[in-house]
Amino acid sequence: MTEKPVSQRIREWLVLGLNNGNANRMPVLLLGIITLGVYVFIQIADEMAEGEIRNLDETLFLMMRVPGDPSRSIGPEWLQETALEVTAVGGYPLIMLTLAAVSGFFIVTKRYGAALYVVLSVGSGALLSYTLKKFYARPRPDLVDHLDTVHTASFPSGHAMVTTVAYLTLAAIVISYLETRRARAYVITVAVLVAVMVGVSRVYLGVHWPSDVAAGWALGAAWASFSWLVVHMLQRHNGRPARWLDQSPQN
Template sequence: MKQSLFTFIKSLREFLANKLNQYNTTLPYVITVLIALILVVGGINLFVELTETLKTETLATYDTAITDYIISYRSPQLTSYFKFMTNVGDTYGYLIVLTVFLLVSLIVFKRWKYIVQATLILALATISNMMLKRFIDRARPGIEHLVSVETLSYPSGHAMSAMAFYGFLIFLVTKFNIQKMIKYVLIIVLITVILSIGISRIYLGVHFPSDIAGGFIAGFIWVVFCVLVFDLIELFRKDPQT
């Protein structure tokens, strides 16, 4: 779904640039920004709609049913796996991944741009998540927690950061000139990481499913917005007369 959205936006941008440049060299870029704003506003609206249902009985029923189903599979092996995945979506996990990504960026691509962009998106997601948690002020689930937590519940910081950071890595992988098989494997691995981090927070008893959904939506908003902004900056750099 995300790849289809990115492809559609890129195609639309190129079409507008070809058709409208003869009339106004800045118009395609303005329209690109408008599309970005529409997508972001649409995502925010979806996030707000979900947030407004947090205290409803219907959502509580779904949260309870999904949580009960997931924790019913608790076992020593799965607990070890999900504790590992939740650590991948925590501070030290991102530091390790960023270090590896930094080495790849410098050795393979010989440029800082990608690591700077990925770090920026992760920082934006983290900071905005802390602000949203304080504003919404939702308590954690009242079930057994298999890991210690100190912050509030909604939206899930792990889910939001995972979607923003690893979602952006998925976008980068689609751009890299590598073998298709390697590209598909990397995308599947990154999608698995995102989903595993989200599910781990429910499995470990520290988040409601709706927390994870809210985090994924908010993280996806940052991915779409930042990708479009980065592309727009790149276009201006290639065409300084605009």
């Protein structure tokens, strides 16, 4: 008997899971995102380590520069200032402030599980990003002057990865209160859009190669989905209601 290709087996497994009711949809979807995200990250990392993605990186990188004068970014003068403000959304200071504010709210409302989920998901994602930067030690782009201050290695983009983890984690919390698919889709779309804008701003400012950002997006989505999956499986194991955020200790 001929064994089915891996891609076909994964596709059939996803379809089967999605057709088995609401109880199976979430873990199947999250597992799919985790698998795809890790796969994309590994492929980009391999290409980067072998130097085979350099030409594509340079081509995409220079598309955001004035033809014939790479020292100048494309677009009007105010666009550079806007890019700096957008990129700050994914900076550690703002992420930490947001994390502290959200966690503090959950603590004062006695939603300790939600506070722990946010801190562990985003904190571990930031630690993973820092560790990978140390491991790959890729130099920052050297084609143009950097328009933002940087202190770490280039791969993967910490802004892209941590922003993706943080905003998808927050989106997971918000949609647990929502009933309609349209509302949930809107929240997820906003989270993804913020991550995309921050990632693009890193390339525009000349501090990251496009592959750095793509790898950060992929691994960030995978890590946020992994954290979400762990919480979901703990819910099912403990037999708790789906809205785990509403659960607080009994007085």
